[in-house]
Amino acid sequence: MTATATPAAKKSTYRPLELFDTDRLLDDDEREIAATVRKFVDTRLRPNVGEWFESATLPRELAKEFGKLGVLGMHLQGYGCAGTNAVSYGLACMELEAGDSGFRSFVSVQGSLSMFSIYRYGSEEQKNEWLPRLAAGDAIGCFGLTEPDFGSNPAGMRTRARRDGSDWVLNGTKMWITNGNLADVATVWARTGNGDRDISGFLVPTDTPGFTANEIHRKLSLRASVTSELVLDNVRLPGSAQLPLAEGLSAPLSCLNEARFGIVFGSLGAARDSLETAIDYAGSREVFDKPLTSYQLTQEKLANMTVELGKGMLLAIHLGRIKDAEEVRPEQISLGKLNNVREALAIARECRTLLGGSGITLEYSPLRHANNLESVLTYEGTSEMHLLSIGKALTGQAAFR
Numbered sequence: 001m002t003a004t005a006t007p008a009a010k011k012s013t014y015r016p017l018e019l020f021d022t023d024r025l026l027d028d029d030e031r032e033i034a035a036t037v038r039k040f041v042d043t044r045l046r047p048n049v050g051e052w053f054e055s056a057t058l059p060r061e062l063a064k065e066f067g068k069l070g071v072l073g074m075h076l077q078g079y080g081c082a083g084t085n086a087v088s089y090g091l092a093c094m095e096l097e098a099g100d101s102g103f104r105s106f107v108s109v110q111g112s113l114s115m116f117s118i119y120r121y122g123s124e125e126q127k128n129e130w131l132p133r134l135a136a137g138d139a140i141g142c143f144g145l146t147e148p149d150f151g152s153n154p155a156g157m158r159t160r161a162r163r164d165g166s167d168w169v170l171n172g173t174k175m176w177i178t179n180g181n182l183a184d185v186a187t188v189w190a191r192t193g194n195g196d197r198d199i200s201g202f203l204v205p206t207d208t209p210g211f212t213a214n215e216i217h218r219k220l221s222l223r224a225s226v227t228s229e230l231v232l233d234n235v236r237l238p239g240s241a242q243l244p245l246a247e248g249l250s251a252p253l254s255c256l257n258e259a260r261f262g263i264v265f266g267s268l269g270a271a272r273d274s275l276e277t278a279i280d281y282a283g284s285r286e287v288f289d290k291p292l293t294s295y296q297l298t299q300e301k302l303a304n305m306t307v308e309l310g311k312g313m314l315l316a317i318h319l320g321r322i323k324d325a326e327e328v329r330p331e332q333i334s335l336g337k338l339n340n341v342r343e344a345l346a347i348a349r350e351c352r353t354l355l356g357g358s359g360i361t362l363e364y365s366p367l368r369h370a371n372n373l374e375s376v377l378t379y380e381g382t383s384e385m386h387l388l389s390i391g392k393a394l395t396g397q398a399a400f401r
């Protein structure tokens with residue numbers, strides 16, 4: 001009697017996520033969007049990423065190419081945006097970050113921070129002025145919340161906006177701002193009074209007198225991404241530059257939540273690419289007269305990493321479905337960001353070990369991904385901040401201070 005082979009049993013090897021069959025949880029549109037972005041990454045970005053990372057550049061013209069691809073503000077409706085669901089946006093982030101966290105960071109900041117702040121809190125005039133250009137990549141946006149002395153605790157910000165007649169005058173410094181030197185418009189968060197609710201958002205065209213962006217150099221992480229200090233020295237803006245619906249710190253925090261959701265998926269792209277690279281390398285690398293993949297120690301590493309990658313993907317899709325149902329809570333996004341970035345970083349580092357000496361060069365992606373993920377671990381709320389927000393959800397007690 002012959003045993004009936006299942007289709008899966010006929011397959012001799014799997015890519016890590018195939019083992020979880022997570023594609024089965026996606027619909028045709030979602031799979032197609034992921035495939036389209038993956039193709040763009042493979043043909044346009046992957047061949048150049050080593051050079052961009054080494055020279056610490058992100059070519060400005062990529063903005064228009066991302067616009068053409070339809071990934072800028074893709075989860076927003078109207079104003080030239082693609083209007084996809086959250087899962088599709090997450091999958092696009094994942095494919096971009098499989099190329100490099102710098103690409104996903106650009107798209108996250110443009111779509112989820114700059115565009116979302118205008119989309120959610122802007123006037124109709126502000127939306128019509130900026131969103132179609134930002135969606136097309138004809139304009140670039142950045143988002144200035146962090147300051148030199150206030151990162152994890154943005155409530156302490158010192159940047160001030162004061163009224164002068166019908167104008168606003170802004171003074172202060174923002175730090176670690178992605179796309180700062182590329183941007184045409186900056187969403188800047190500033191204090192308008194002394195209370196917690198006295199924080200407002202302002203759209204600052206970057207050619208306004210008194211606005212300066214200084215690029216931060218000598219980075220060891222996110223090198224294919226522009227990071228800047230923004231200086232606002234008596235920047236005079238018309239009253240119409242204020243985002244009319246943004247009141248208090250909850251406004252910028254809601255934008256961060258959008259971007260964090262992209263990271264929940266995105267970080268797994270870096271992990272998947274590291275793991276696939278390591279499996280390919282180990283399969284052709286002979287040590288002690290046998291392929292590296294034939295050793296139990298190697299297989300244990302690969303199996304453990306695959307388990308974490310797949311669990312992270314299940315979590316990401318689950319959170320995406322809850323987000324599409326408009327029911328996701330910030331502490332659930334914290335869970336996803338905390339887990340998936342932490343595990344992605346562990347995977348990228350472990351993959352580097354499998355590559356031996358070759359793993360320290362730009363020929364292979366894992367160490368580049370690991371270095372990038374150090375930034376991803378820190379921005380949009382450090383791991384410690386997400387632990388504290390989960391702790392608060394569990395106990396009802398805030399332990400931030």
Ligand SMILES: Cc1cc2nc3c(=O)[nH]c(=O)nc-3n(C[C@H](O)[C@H](O)[C@H](O)COP(=O)(O)OP(=O)(O)OC[C@H]3O[C@@H](n4cnc5c(N)ncnc54)[C@H](O)[C@@H]3O)c2cc1C
Nearest residue numbers: 143144145146151152176177178375378379380382384400
């Ligand atoms: C590459 C890059 C790009 C970025 N892009 C942007 C951007 O586009 N826009 C923007 O506004 N910001 C951006 N940031 C800033 C980022 O969000 C901050 O770096 C981050 O919030 C941490 O702030 P910090 O660097 O001031 O660190 P700190 O807040 O000084 O934290 C230092 C350490 O102390 C820990 N810590 C802080 N408070 C507590 C506590 N209560 N209990 C225990 N531990 C604590 C932190 O977790 C961390 O480990 C970017 C950062 C990087 C690195």
